[in-house]
Amino acid sequence: xxxxxxxxxxxxxxxxxxxxxxxxxxxxxxxxxxxxxxxxxxxxxxxxxxxxxxxxxxxxxxxxxxxxxxxxxxxxxxxxxxxxxxxxxxxxxxxxxxxxxxxxxxxxxxxxxxxxxxxxxxxxxxxxxxxxxxxxxxxxxxxxxxxxxxxxxxxxxxxxxxxxxxxxxxxxxxxxxxxxxxxxxxxxxxxxxxxxxxxxxxxxxxxxxxxxxxxxxxxxxxxxxxxxxxxxxxxxxxxxxxxxxxxxxxxxxxxxxxxxxxxxxxxxxxxxxxxxxxxxxxxxxxxxxxxxxxxxxxxxxxxxxxxxxxxxxxxxxxxxxxxxxxx
Numbered sequence: 001x002x003x004x005x006x007x008x009x010x011x012x013x014x015x016x017x018x019x020x021x022x023x024x025x026x027x028x029x030x031x032x033x034x035x036x037x038x039x040x041x042x043x044x045x046x047x048x049x050x051x052x053x054x055x056x057x058x059x060x061x062x063x064x065x066x067x068x069x070x071x072x073x074x075x076x077x078x079x080x081x082x083x084x085x086x087x088x089x090x091x092x093x094x095x096x097x098x099x100x101x102x103x104x105x106x107x108x109x110x111x112x113x114x115x116x117x118x119x120x121x122x123x124x125x126x127x128x129x130x131x132x133x134x135x136x137x138x139x140x141x142x143x144x145x146x147x148x149x150x151x152x153x154x155x156x157x158x159x160x161x162x163x164x165x166x167x168x169x170x171x172x173x174x175x176x177x178x179x180x181x182x183x184x185x186x187x188x189x190x191x192x193x194x195x196x197x198x199x200x201x202x203x204x205x206x207x208x209x210x211x212x213x214x215x216x217x218x219x220x221x222x223x224x225x226x227x228x229x230x231x232x233x234x235x236x237x238x239x240x241x242x243x244x245x246x247x248x249x250x251x252x253x254x255x256x257x258x259x260x261x262x263x264x265x266x267x268x269x270x271x272x273x274x275x276x277x278x279x280x281x282x283x284x285x286x287x288x289x290x291x292x293x294x295x296x297x298x299x300x301x302x303x304x305x306x307x308x309x310x311x312x313x314x315x316x317x318x319x320x321x322x323x324x325x326x327x
Contacts, residue, residue, distance in 0.1 A: 005059040005095030006037075006297055006322060011049050012311075014303050019059060019092070024070060025099050030078055031070040032086065032105065037094045038063030038119035039320035041148075041216070042239060044310035050241055053091070061094025061322070062086075063121040065108070075102045083108040087121040087273050088263065094297070094322055103270040106277050116321040117288035120280060126152045127276040127285075128269060129237045129261045130161060133210055138164035142202070144224040145214030146170035146179040146187075148290050148319045149237065153212065158182045160284040167208065169195065169223065174316060190223060202227055212261075214238050231255040293320040 002018045009015040025031045043060050045051055052058060064086040068078050078084065086093060089104030112118055126149060135141060141163045143150050150170070157163045166184035170176045171191065179187045188195035202208060207229030213221050216238040225246060228234045234256055251258070263269045279285045293309055295302035309317040 001097075003096045003098075004297075005092065006061065006303070007057040007059050008047055008049070008052075009057045011056075012047055012304075012308070014047070014300060014307065015057065016298060016300070017057060017059075019095070021092075021095075021097060021099055025072045025075075027072040027074040028102050029072045029099050030068050030075060030084070030102055030105060031097060031099050032064065032066045032084060033069045033097055034064055034093060034095060034324045035066040036115035036119060036324060037061045037065070037322045038121060039306065039310050039322060040122070041310070043094075044307060045241060047307045047311065059092045059095060061098075062091045063119050064090075064093030064098055064100075065115055065118045065120070066098075066324070068105075069097065072102070078102065078105070078107060083110060083112045083118075085118050085120045085277075087124040087276075088270055096324060101270075104273070106273050108277075114288075115325065116291050116294050116323065119291070119319075119321055120277065120287060122149060122319075123152055123280055123285050123287045124269075124273050124276040125149065125261075125263055126156060127279060128263055128266055128272055129153055129212065129235060130156050131272065132259055132261055132266065133212070133233055133235050135161050135163050135210055137162040139209040140165040140167070142167045142169070142208040142211040142224070142227050143214060144169050144190075144211065144220050144227075145216070145238070146172075146175045147214060150212075150214040151175070151178055151182075151290060151318075152285060152287055153214070153237070154179055154182050154184060155285050156279070158184060160279065163210075165208075167198070167202070169199075199223070199227065206230070207232055209233065210235065212237050216240060218242075218244055228254075228256060231257070233257045233259060235259040235261050237261040287319075290318045291321055292316060292318040294323055295320070296323050296326060
C-alpha cells in the first residue's frame, strides 16, 4: 500500500512523499499506524546528507510510536489496537504507517494519549549504555556531555545504579542546570577555571573508573580519554561522524577497556527493550521531560524549523518529535 512519509528531498530540505510498503506484515512482523516519531541526532545528520542510505530523496525515522493495525501469523504478544513504541528494526518510521519486527516494538499502556511523550527508543539506548558498562559499587563515573542522551543516562546513574561519585562536564549553562537538578556529585563547564581545576584534580588522582563520551566532538573524546584511569572503562556512547585519534601506547600500557556502546554491539539488544520500558514505568527514566519541540508532519514550515533546531540546538532545543496526529 502507498503511505506518505517524511523525506529528505535535498540538502536541508524536507518533503512529504509517497512510498510503497506491503499490505500485510510478515509472520513475525506488525503493521503500525504512526502517531509520532522522534527526531534522532542521526536524523539531523541525514537532513544534511551525512551517513545517508543513498542518493536523495530518502525516507527517515527510527523512533516511532503508534497503534498496531495488523499482526503477522506468528505474533502472539501483540494485537490490533495495542499502543506501542518501536525501538529496533527500521529506518522508515517517519511515515503514516510502518512495518517492524515484533521484538522491535513494545506494548505501551492503553491510557497513552500524549504521543510525543512516549518516544522511548533513545531510553532503550541509555539502558544499553549503563548495562554494558557494568558499573560497580562505588565507581567514580564521569559523563562528558549532558545533552538529551547524557541527561537520561544521568537519571539512571543517580536513581538506579551503584555509582559512587558522579561527575558531569557540559559546556552549556542550561544543560548544566538540568544536570544539577539530579544532584550528581559535581557539574562543571570543562572550559571554565573551575572545570579545568576539576579535570586536573581527577587526572592527578589517577582518573575515573568509568568515563562516558556523549560529546560527539574530538574535544569531548579527548577529554573522556584523558579522564579514564588505568584499567578503567571508556564508553563511546555517541556517534562520531569523522575520525578520532588515540594514543596507542597510553591505551596499551594503561590497560584501557574501550566500549562501543552502539545498540548494534549488543546481539541481545531486542531482549533489553521491555526491561528498559520497566525502568521508565518505575520513573528511573523520564524521557518526556526533555521533549522541547514538536511539529505536524504535513506542516513543512514547522518541520523545517524543527530540523534546523535539531542541527543548531538553538531555542533551547533538546528533543524534537514529529506528530502524525493533531489530536
